[in-house]
Amino acid sequence: MTRAVSSPSARRFRLRAGTFQRFWCARALASIAFQMLTVAMGWQVYALTHDVFVLGLMGLSQFLPMFLLTLVVGHVADRYNRKRIALACLLLEAALALVFLLSSLGGWLTVPMIFVLAVLLGATRAFEAPCLTALLPSVVRREKLARATTLASSAKQASQILGPALGGLLYARGASLVYFISVLAFVCAAVLIQSLRVRSVPVKPLPVTLAAVFSGVAFIWSEPDMLGALSLDLLAVLFGGATALLPIFASDVLRTGPLGLGVLRSAPAVGALLGSLWMSWFPLRKRAGAAMFAGVIAFGAATIVFALSHRFVLSLGALTLLGAADVISVVVRMTLVQLRTPDEMLGRVSAINSLFVGTSNQLGEFESGLTAGWWGARTAVLAGGVATIAVALLWMRIFPELARVPPLEKQRADAAELQKA
Structure with a gap:
């Protein structure tokens, strides 16, 4: 069995057209399709039920599979060919989008069916x-991973700009048009x-043991x-995320339609795309960890402004600032994962990282829906912003070394020296 690894030949790849740019476009297209599906599913569920709690369950329905499969996914990613697995996933996502399309055209798309497809x-x-x-x-050399990670993050951010706007x-x-474009995007990816x-080289299959499965956690x-960065990012977005409640703000607070959503x-x-592009040209030259804490605090402050806003333009500005602040922690976290993890364990560690991201997003949507059902949408988002700032201040005391993490430029230079040695 073979899988793609960072062999000496593979490390000679550079950020160039034909390899990295195709990889970048594939990630962007897949994310665009997913974002469009998320907008369509959320709007349809809220239109059918007008229930805040049910809207929050949409995030939970996508989080639970990720939570249950994390350890299995990481082991599979390190044992089998990663490219083939990614290809199979994209084709399956295209098939799911096609089911959405056909059921929407046929008029038999129901709320339970939407939840099954979301799972x-x-x-x-x-x-x-x-x-x-x-x-x-x-795809790229190890010492170029810091910049490549920033650019790969910009692909996600670009898709999160185009995807929701295009979806709305x-x-x-018509919802059918959203699903049709999603099918095409997944197929192109x-x-x-x-x-x-x-480059792929033969590798010895990993034994299927509890120690091997849990080695990424260890x-x-x-x-x-790495633990501090992952947990900080998780809790910040878990408490501060207001994405799941945007249909409520768009419909009931700001009085906009699907396009406004x-x-x-x-x-x-x-904001995140602008931040990613800025950081790719002007990387963090001071302590990356301290910048990460500052970004999380700014994220919480922007969330509070959004919760208190009654004007569409101010809300838009707060969400833009929120995204720009969030990208700092994303880049620092992803760079730590890429540079400090051996390639033979990268699948398992990346799976856990994806779980943290999924927890902060999908479970955060459930948390937002639940608290909004108790206190109302505006109060729930306001409390989340305050909690985000509190978590950042607490984590500065629990993980003091994280605040002293060196600049990303120095980390990737150290990685290059280790590879030469």
Whole structure:
């Protein structure tokens, strides 16, 4: 059995057209399709039920498969060919989008059916995300991973700008059009992944033991900086995320339609894309850990502004600032994972990282829906912003070494020296 690894030949790959750019486009297309599906599913569920709690369950339905499959996914990503797994996931996601399309055209798409498809979509993405992340070292050299990670993050942010806005615009013309475009995007992403030329070498299959399965958890636990960065990002977005409640803000607070919802969903990604591009040209030259804490605090402050806003423009600005602040922790966290994890364990560690991201997003949506049902949407988002700032201040005391993590430029230079040695 073979899989893609960072062999000496593979490390000669550079950030160039034909390899990295196709990888970048594949990730962007897959994320665009997923974002469009998320907008369509959320709007349809809320339109059918007008129930805040049911809307929050949409996030839970995508989180549970990821939570249950995390350890299995990481082991599979390190044991089998990552490129083939990612390709299979993209084709399966295209098939799920096609089911959405056909059921919508036939008029038999119901709320229970949407939840079933959301669970299947979450399970598929549980395999896709860590495989694509672990594939990156086979596309670029190890010492270029810091910049490549930043650019790969910009692909996600670009998709989060286009996806929700495009989803809202197309949904205004009919949900079926959203699902049709999603099918095409997933298929194009699959074609791009299939066309990638990544070096593969024979590897010895990993034994299926509890120690092997849980080795990714043990590795993260042994790295305090990585553990602190992952847990901080998780709790910040878990408490501060207001994404699941945007249909309520768009409909009841700001009085906009599906297009306004799409614009609001895109605003955090606009800020994150601008932040990613800025960091790719002007990397953090002071302590990356301290910048991460500052970004999380700014994230919480922007969340509070959004909760208190009554104006669409101010809400849009707050969400944009929120996204720009969030990208700092994303880049620092992903760089730590990529540079400090051995390639033979990268699949398992990436799977756990994906679980942390999924927990903060999907479980955060459930938490937001639950608290909004108790206190109301505005109070829930306000409390989440305050909690985010409190967590950042607490984590500065629990993980003091994280605040002293060196600049990303120095970390990737150290990684290059280790590879030469």
